Amino acid sequence: MKINSYKKKKNKYELCLDNGNKLELYDDVILKFNLLIHKELDEKNLQEIILFNNYVESYEKALKYISSKLRTEKEIIKKLKDYNKDAINYTIDRLKKDGYLDDYLYIKSYINDKVNLGMEGPNKILYDLKKLGFQEEDIQNYLNTFTSDIWLNKIEKYIQKKLHSNHNMSGLFLKQKVYNELKNKGFFIDHINLILDKYSFQDDNMIYEKEYQKLKNKLASKYTDSNLDYQIKIRLMKKGFRP
Numbered sequence: 001m002k003i004n005s006y007k008k009k010k011n012k013y014e015l016c017l018d019n020g021n022k023l024e025l026y027d028d029v030i031l032k033f034n035l036l037i038h039k040e041l042d043e044k045n046l047q048e049i050i051l052f053n054n055y056v057e058s059y060e061k062a063l064k065y066i067s068s069k070l071r072t073e074k075e076i077i078k079k080l081k082d083y084n085k086d087a088i089n090y091t092i093d094r095l096k097k098d099g100y101l102d103d104y105l106y107i108k109s110y111i112n113d114k115v116n117l118g119m120e121g122p123n124k125i126l127y128d129l130k131k132l133g134f135q136e137e138d139i140q141n142y143l144n145t146f147t148s149d150i151w152l153n154k155i156e157k158y159i160q161k162k163l164h165s166n167h168n169m170s171g172l173f174l175k176q177k178v179y180n181e182l183k184n185k186g187f188f189i190d191h192i193n194l195i196l197d198k199y200s201f202q203d204d205n206m207i208y209e210k211e212y213q214k215l216k217n218k219l220a221s222k223y224t225d226s227n228l229d230y231q232i233k234i235r236l237m238k239k240g241f242r243p
Helices: 027-032 043-066 073-079 085-097 103-117 122-131 136-143 148-164 171-184 189-196 205-219 225-238
Strands: 003-009 012-017 022-026
Touching (some): 043 073, 073 085, 103 136, 148 171
16 A cells, blocks of 8 residues: 555645545654655554554653643553553663653652641651552662651641641640651651650640530539539549649
């Protein structure tokens, strides 16, 4: 069969064949098979051209996918699930060769964002990056460039914020809550305890009085006098207050 005409379409060419069929091929395919010069195609050539065009299509789709943000190899493979294994391997290899897929660059960018903009500790950052398919050693190598002061400062700011915004918790409950939250955010336990120990977490009398009055209003219809006072104190103790 023979190529009768060409029509340029952005990064593609539309080829009209003498059998009436049309092919849309990427520029890379046109160049690889020198189709602007060699216009005669046999069935074998055509199959090779279509196969390679599929590879290039996979690559172009991956490029578009990573244009808005950095992606991991695992994410790209998932995005290309409709392509065969060879096309995916071609795409991954080419992305790496062209500098679009770089583990170190992704790890560095991810950690910098979390340190500068987020509230995750090193344990959670490590865990999340491992889930994305990165090696622990590579992650730790960059995490280790951050001093403990950075994590301690984040913990301290978080504790101060929680103390300032506490309106209904006892000191004991608030301290335990803050500890659990910081642990779940991936901070080191020894760092958490080091900063928590700097604060007394004493019960606020105004909070105590507020909670006392709330319970009194709630229980007044069921209990009276000393029994009412006893029931209130029991419930306050369950909330961590020390009546």
